[in-house]
Amino acid sequence: MKKINTLLVLILGGCIALSAQARDKRDYHEMVYDSGCKTCHDQGMKAFPSDNSCLQCHDMSELAEQTKREGHEARQNPHDSMHYGQEAPCMECHGEHKPKQAICMDCHNFDFPKFKQ
Amino acid sequence: MQTRRSFLKFGAGAAAIGALSPLSVSANSSNIKWDEEHEIIIVGSGFAGLAAAVEAGKLGAKDIVIFEKLGVYGGNSTLNAGQACFANTDLQKKLGIEDSAELMVQDQLKSGRGYASEQLLKHSAELGPYIYQLTKDCGCVYRDHIINTGGTSATRSHQVVERSGAGFIRPMLKTARSYGVKTKIRHKFEHLITAKDGKVLGIQVRRGYHFGHEDSGELINVKAEKGVLIATGGFGANVSFRQALDPNLGSEVGCTNARGATGDGLIAMLAEGAMPIHLSFIQSGPWASPDEGGFGYGAGFSLYNFPHSIAIDRNTGRRFMNETADRKTRADLEVQRRDKDGNPNPALLIAPKHEAQKDPSMANVLKYNVAWEFDSVEAIAKHFDLPKKELKAQIDDWNKYVKTGEDPQFGKRMNMSTGIYLTAPFIVQRLWPKVHYCQGGIQINAKAEVIAAKTGKNIPGLYAAGEVSGGVHGVSRLGGCSTPECMAFGVTAARSMMKA
Numbered sequence: 001m002k003k004i005n006t007l008l009v010l011i012l013g014g015c016i017a018l019s020a021q022a023r024d025k026r027d028y029h030e031m032v033y034d035s036g037c038k039t040c041h042d043q044g045m046k047a048f049p050s051d052n053s054c055l056q057c058h059d060m061s062e063l064a065e066q067t068k069r070e071g072h073e074a075r076q077n078p079h080d081s082m083h084y085g086q087e088a089p090c091m092e093c094h095g096e097h098k099p100k101q102a103i104c105m106d107c108h109n110f111d112f113p114k115f116k117q
Numbered sequence: 118m119q120t121r122r123s124f125l126k127f128g129a130g131a132a133a134i135g136a137l138s139p140l141s142v143s144a145n146s147s148n149i150k151w152d153e154e155h156e157i158i159i160v161g162s163g164f165a166g167l168a169a170a171v172e173a174g175k176l177g178a179k180d181i182v183i184f185e186k187l188g189v190y191g192g193n194s195t196l197n198a199g200q201a202c203f204a205n206t207d208l209q210k211k212l213g214i215e216d217s218a219e220l221m222v223q224d225q226l227k228s229g230r231g232y233a234s235e236q237l238l239k240h241s242a243e244l245g246p247y248i249y250q251l252t253k254d255c256g257c258v259y260r261d262h263i264i265n266t267g268g269t270s271a272t273r274s275h276q277v278v279e280r281s282g283a284g285f286i287r288p289m290l291k292t293a294r295s296y297g298v299k300t301k302i303r304h305k306f307e308h309l310i311t312a313k314d315g316k317v318l319g320i321q322v323r324r325g326y327h328f329g330h331e332d333s334g335e336l337i338n339v340k341a342e343k344g345v346l347i348a349t350g351g352f353g354a355n356v357s358f359r360q361a362l363d364p365n366l367g368s369e370v371g372c373t374n375a376r377g378a379t380g381d382g383l384i385a386m387l388a389e390g391a392m393p394i395h396l397s398f399i400q401s402g403p404w405a406s407p408d409e410g411g412f413g414y415g416a417g418f419s420l421y422n423f424p425h426s427i428a429i430d431r432n433t434g435r436r437f438m439n440e441t442a443d444r445k446t447r448a449d450l451e452v453q454r455r456d457k458d459g460n461p462n463p464a465l466l467i468a469p470k471h472e473a474q475k476d477p478s479m480a481n482v483l484k485y486n487v488a489w490e491f492d493s494v495e496a497i498a499k500h501f502d503l504p505k506k507e508l509k510a511q512i513d514d515w516n517k518y519v520k521t522g523e524d525p526q527f528g529k530r531m532n533m534s535t536g537i538y539l540t541a542p543f544i545v546q547r548l549w550p551k552v553h554y555c556q557g558g559i560q561i562n563a564k565a566e567v568i569a570a571k572t573g574k575n576i577p578g579l580y581a582a583g584e585v586s587g588g589v590h591g592v593s594r595l596g597g598c599s600t601p602e603c604m605a606f607g608v609t610a611a612r613s614m615m616k617a
Contacts, residue, residue: 047334048327049136051188051303075279080281082281083191083283084189084191084195084559085197085287087190088189089302091188091444092187092188103189104408106376107410107413108194108409109408109409109411109485109486
C-alpha cells in the first residue's frame with residue numbers, strides 16, 4: 001500500500017506540480033491522459049508543451065477546413081485568420097488545464113459557438 | 118497516507134527550484150557565453166522590424182533573425198486599420214489629389230504643436246513613395262479609395278484591401294522569409310548586452326517564453342555581427358507605466374494595442390542610457406468604441422464616417438467637436454463627455470446609412486453590436502436618452518452646413534461631405550477614446566541610430582525604429598502616419614547596419 005502511494009505521489013505530483021489548475025482536463029482528451037502527461041509535455045514537465053505538441057494529433061489545415069466560414073465571415077476562421085493565417089499556435093487560444101478564449105476576442109465580439117473555454 | 122495538501126507542498130517546492138534556474142548572466146560583461154550569433158538581430162515583428170528585414174535581405178544580408186515575444190507575428194501592426202499616409206503617389210495622381218512630402222511634413226508639424234522633429238518627418242515623408250512601392254513589391258494590395266484622416270490638408274491615407282495592418286504584415290513576413298530571414302516566436306527580449314565601452318554586442322533573449330508567464334522558457338545570449346534593431350513598439354498596454362506618465366490614462370480608458378505592447382524594448386534601452394524623449398505624449402484614438410475590446414471594427418466605421426457625420430454629446434444633443442480635427446483634440450473632448458456623477462457617458466457618432474453602407478465596415482459594426490440602426494431622430498433620442506428637440510435642430514443645422522459647404526460651429530473641412538445629407542435611416546456608434554499610440558520613446562537620428570543621454574552621440578551597434586522611437590510626431594500623431602514612419606526607419610536601420 002505504502003509503495004503504491006509513493007508511486008502515486010511521484011506520478012500525480014509530476015503533473016500537479018505544474019500548476020494548481022492541472023486537475024482540469026478535457027473529456028475528449030481522455031486517451032491522451034491514459035498515455036501519460038509527457039504525451040503532450042514534450043519539453044519536460046516543468047515547461048509548456050511545444051507548439052508542435054498538439055499537432056501530433058491535429059492537422060492545422062484540417063482544422064482550418066473544419067472551421068471554415070463563408071461570405072462575410074470568411075476571414076474569421078480562427079484556424080486561418082486574416083491576421084495570422086494558419087500560424088497562430090494552438091496555445092494562443094486553447095488551454096488544456098485552464099479556461100482561455102480566442103485571441104480574436106481581444107478586439108472582436110465574434111461568436112464562436114463551438115469554442116470550449 | 119498522503120494528502121492533497123502534501124502533493125501541493127511538493128509542487129510548490131518543485132516550482133521554487135524551477136524559478137532559480139537557469140541562472141541569468143549579467144550584462145556589461147565581456148566574457149559572455151554566446152548561444153547564437155547572427156549578422157543582424159531584429160527585435161519585434163511589426164512594420165519596423167519586417168521592413169528592416171526585407172530591406173536588409175534586398176541589400177544582401179545573409180543571416181537576419183527576427184525575435185517576436187508573442188506567439189503570433191506582427192505585434193500591434195497587424196491590428197490597425199491598414200492605412201499609410203504617402204504623399205505624391207500614382208494613386209493620388211489617378212484620383213486627382215495634389216500632394217507633396219513638404220505638405221505632409223507641414224501638416225505633421227502643426228499637429229505636433231512645436232515638438233515634432235522636422236528632420237525625422239522629412240526623412241520619413243521623402244521615403245514614402247519608396248515604401249509604397251516596397252510594400253507593393255512584397256504583394257500588399259491597396260484599395261482604389263484613399264482615406265481622409267483628421268488634421269490633413271490633402272487626402273493621403275492609402276489603405277490595403279484587408280483594411281487591416283495584416284494586409285501589410287503577412288506579405289512582408291512572407292517576403293522576409295523568402296530572403297532567408299529566420300523568424301522566431303516566443304522569444305522575449307530581456308536586455309541588451311554591451312561591452313565596457315558601451316557598444317552593443319548582442320541581446321539576451323528568453324527562448325520558449327509564453328506571454329504572462331515571466332519565468333517560462335530559458336535565457337540565451339545572442340551575438341550581433343552588424344547591429345541590433347529594437348523595433349518593439351510602444352507601451353500602451355502597460356497601464357502602470359502609461360499612467361505614471363499621464364495620470365488621465367488609467368484603466369478607465371481602454372487600449373487598442375496588442376497585448377505585447379508593454380514597453381520592454383524601451384525600458385531596456387533606458388537601462389543602457391539611451392535618451393528618453395516625450396514619454397508623456399500618449400495618444401488615444403477618438404474613433405474607438407467602448408462596446409468591443411481593442412481596435413475592433415468600430416474604428417474602421419468611424420474613420421470612414423467622421424467626414425460626413427456628426428458626433429453628439431448625450432447631455433446636450435449637440436455637436437461638441439470638429440469630427441475631423443486631429444486625434445488629441447477629439448480624444449480630449451470625447452473623454453470629457455460625462456453624466457452628472459462624472460461617469461463616462463460616451464458620445465454618439467450619427468452617420469447616414471445611405472453613405473455608411475458604401476463601406477464594408479457598416480455590416481461588421483451592426484452584426485457585432487458595435488453600432489445600431491435607427492429609422493428616425495426620435496428613435497435615437499429615445500434609445501440613448503438625449504434631448505430630442507436639440508438633436509433635431511442640430512441635424513437640421515448640419516444639413517445646412519452640408520449645403521453651404523461651411524461649418525460655422527467647428528470649422529470642419531466640408532469638401533468630404535458635399536451632397537451627403539444626414540437623413541434617416543441612421544447608424545449610431547458610441548465613441549470613447551482608447552490608448553492607441555506612444556509618440557514618445559527613445560531618441561534616434563535620421564540613420565535610425567539610438568542616441569545616448571549622456572553624450573548626445575549614438576550608441577554603437579544599437580538602432581531603433583517604429584513606435585519605440587520617440588520625438589518624431591511631437592504632441593499628436595496624425596492618422597495613418599505611423600505605418601510609413603515605422604517602415605521608413607526600419608528600412609533606414611537596415612541600410613545603416615549594412616554600412617556598419
